[in-house]
Amino acid sequence: AQTVTQSQPEMSVQEAETVTLSCTYDTSESDYYLFWYKQPPSRQMILVIRQEAYKQQNATENRFSVNFQKAAKSFSLKISDSQLGDAAMYFCAYRSLQGGSEKLVFGKGTKLTVNP
Amino acid sequence: AAGVIQSPRHLIKEKRETATLKCYPIPRHDTVYWYQQGPGQDPQFLISFYEKMQSDKGSIPDRFSAQQFSDYHSELNMSSLELGDSALYFCASSMRTVLNTEAFFGQGTRLTVV
Numbered sequence: 001a002q003t004v005t006q007s008q009p010e011m012s013v014q015e016a017e018t019v020t021l022s023c024t025y026d027t028s029e030s031d032y033y034l035f036w037y038k039q040p041p042s043r044q045m046i047l048v049i050r051q052e053a054y055k056q057q058n059a060t061e062n063r064f065s066v067n068f069q070k071a072a073k074s075f076s077l078k079i080s081d082s083q084l085g086d087a088a089m090y091f092c093a094y095r096s097l098q099g100g101s102e103k104l105v106f107g108k109g110t111k112l113t114v115n116p
Numbered sequence: 117a118a119g120v121i122q123s124p125r126h127l128i129k130e131k132r133e134t135a136t137l138k139c140y141p142i143p144r145h146d147t148v149y150w151y152q153q154g155p156g157q158d159p160q161f162l163i164s165f166y167e168k169m170q171s172d173k174g175s176i177p178d179r180f181s182a183q184q185f186s187d188y189h190s191e192l193n194m195s196s197l198e199l200g201d202s203a204l205y206f207c208a209s210s211m212r213t214v215l216n217t218e219a220f221f222g223q224g225t226r227l228t229v230v
Binding site for chain 1: 147149151153157158159160161164172174204206208210212218219220221223224226
């Protein structure tokens with residue numbers, strides 16, 4: 001079974017600065033998806049960014065980018081120019097591509113605080 | 117754009133009662149997932165359906181059952197409720213036939229068992 005580990009229960013960053021959230025995972029599969037979800041106080045699950053394992057190029061979405069190291073099974077999220085609205089719980093998630101097993105497996109989450 | 121609709125948004129039940137949560141996926145999405153998120157916890161996968169058939173099962177208690185109907189909406193039935201069932205229940209939908217689509221989440225149903 002796949003597992004996802006987020007080793008930082010809490011992180012803080014000053015507004016306008018950059019922060020990196022860590023995520024490692026364990027799988028025996030060669031093809032899969034990885035995601036970062038944001039959960040603000042409203043508790044809505046919002047997709048931030050996704051990465052297909054077969055792509056070597058790191059995904060980027062505006063101020064959000066990932067550092068995907070497939071061999072190391074590492075998938076960190078970098079938030080540049082942090083904004084107050086970025087404050088939320090961030091979950092790293094793994095998704096298998098095997099038919100019937102496409103559920104998301106989440107890490108325990110990292111609570112991000114943005115200080116003005 | 118249409119999103120995943122869950123109802124009700126909030127539900128309060130007493131111990132040993134029954135609750136039914138509903139999920140309406142995004143149109144043309146063929147797969148529905150149910151997750152349970154306890155206070156301060158990560159979402160835990162309960163069960164999923166593809167084309168109205170159960171496709172995967174996670175840590176769903178025997179007291180819970182779910183199904184997907186012909187119009188693709190899904191219902192999660194929870195019986196003999198316990199205090200520990202208090203949680204946020206998410207439904208998500210995706211289109212399995214298009215592999216690069218992610219799962220879109222509803223806003224969740226907050227169940228409180230008293």
